[in-house]
Amino acid sequence: MDVRKIVKILDEKGEVSLDTWKVISVRKNEDGTADVLYRNRHVGSDDNPVFLWVYANVVEEDWDVRVLERITFQKEDLLWLLKYIFPKVKVYKGLAK
Structure with a gap:
C-alpha cells in the first residue's frame, strides 16, 4: 500500500x-x-513543536490501517530522552552497543 494511502485512510x-x-x-x-510522524498545525511553537507518532498495522488484503500505538510529544521530550537514555549507550565507531 502506498504511504499516501495510509495517511488518507487514517484521516478518513x-x-x-x-x-x-x-x-x-x-x-x-x-x-x-508503518510509522507516521505528524506535527501539530495549531499547538506548539517553532522552537518547541508538538509531534504525534502513530504506529499502525497495514492490512493489505482489506485495504485498512489500524492504529496500534500513538504518542504525542514535544521537542523537549526528545531532549530529555537523549540526555538520560543515550549516555548509557556506548558508541563504538558510530554503532550503538
Whole structure:
C-alpha cells in the first residue's frame, strides 16, 4: 500500500485529522506496520513543536490501517530522552552497543 494511502485512510477513519496534523514522515516496515510522524498545525511553537507518532498495522488484503500505538510529544521530550537514555549507550565507531 502506498504511504499516501495510509495517511488518507487514517484521516478518513478519524484517527488523525489532517486539518490538525501535518505529515512529516512515513516509514513502512517489513513486518506490515508503518510509522507516521505528524506535527501539530495549531499547538506548539517553532522552537518547541508538538509531534504525534502513530504506529499502525497495514492490512493489505482489506485495504485498512489500524492504529496500534500513538504518542504525542514535544521537542523537549526528545531532549530529555537523549540526555538520560543515550549516555548509557556506548558508541563504538558510530554503532550503538
